[in-house]
Amino acid sequence: MDFEKFCRENCVERRGTGTLKWDSLQEIFGDADLLPLWVADMEIQSPAVVREALTERVKHGVFGYGKVEDEYFDSFFAWQKKHHNVELAKENVRFATGVVGSLYAAVRAYTKEEASVIICPPVYYPFYDAILNTGRKLVTCELDNDHGYYSLDFEKFEKEIVDNKVEMFILCSPHNPVSRVWSEEELDTMFSICRKHGVLVVSDEIHQDFTYEGKPFVSSACVKGGEYKDILITLNSGSKTFNLAGLIHSHVIIFDGKLMEAYDAYIKGIGSPEVNLMGITGMGAAFRGGEEWLSDVKALILHNYDYMKQEFARELPEVIVTPLEGTYLSWIDLKGYVPGDETARFIQDKCRLACDVGEWFSVMAQGYIRINLATDTKNIKTAVASIINNIKERLGE
Ligand SMILES: Cc1ncc(COP(=O)(O)O)c(C=O)c1O
16 A cells, blocks of 8 residues: 555545644644644544544534434445444434543433442543442552553452442453453453452453454444443444544444333433434445545554554663554653653653653553654654653764
């Protein structure tokens, strides 16, 4: 694949178009003049089929309340079956305006105030908010880190659950930011511990379509042939997959009748909106015709990752780049060169980059940065060169 050509034809200027990533730098980082590699969306235009479907909708010119037609269910279900071997029926699916909102909904629907909810840092920071902002008790079980490769210590996990009388586990699968694609065996062990202690599992699978060679994604619903469906709430969307986050449309998937009843009762109680017309239109088109686009985008992500990894290996061999199993986010340990408590300022003030920094994901993760790889290769080249040059300058080279 000609990556330069792909970027030329598919990546667009976003600054000045009302985007969080490019136009909120002043508010978020206190500096508007940074290269943004933070929040998880892309500079790559969504598939042509999506843009065409949305254009047709706009041409129609009426934006009244939407209805989810069978065509949408058919394309979503076919995607899930083909790519993840998940069999869905309409009664298993509810729509929502985003996965983060659904995390809050799940916490509120299934636990009472002060209940303990466990997460495994370093992890996507809104997981903390969904627990703390709803008045629940935060319990953490840090992942173990073996030279950039992360895993869960199951004994420690079980002990935290028992000691804190945990009622809910929020799982990130694949795991942002450490890029793990959990194996069926790992998931089975986590879930059997959860079952043993009456813990419900909320599985955030928003990154499910970003896994790479040799690391197949296993949906929580498929573990042991569906054995844990009765303790499971799955959240997903095509929003990461096809770069549609601004259309605020996502899915809540529940197989167990009682769990669905409780979810419906909670949603009824807050008068939540039903569906987003543009979300349905865009995502439905993407599930029908976005496969080839996704495969090109994944190739570009891998290309950017390989470039970055090789440059660091050659120029700064003590930079630890976590293996890219899943997501399009790269987790990088700079502690070999920059003290942990200086990394955030170094990356921003010296390197002129806006990255998510380790401490956003865990109190233990100072010294790490997360780089969004789903962008024009030239942004990755600029970022890598800046990090290398500035570290070398620090070293006096
Ligand atoms: C693990 C995870 N969950 C949820 C989200 C955001 O989901 P939404 O935009 O649907 O709220 C992200 C975005 O980066 C994410 O990484």
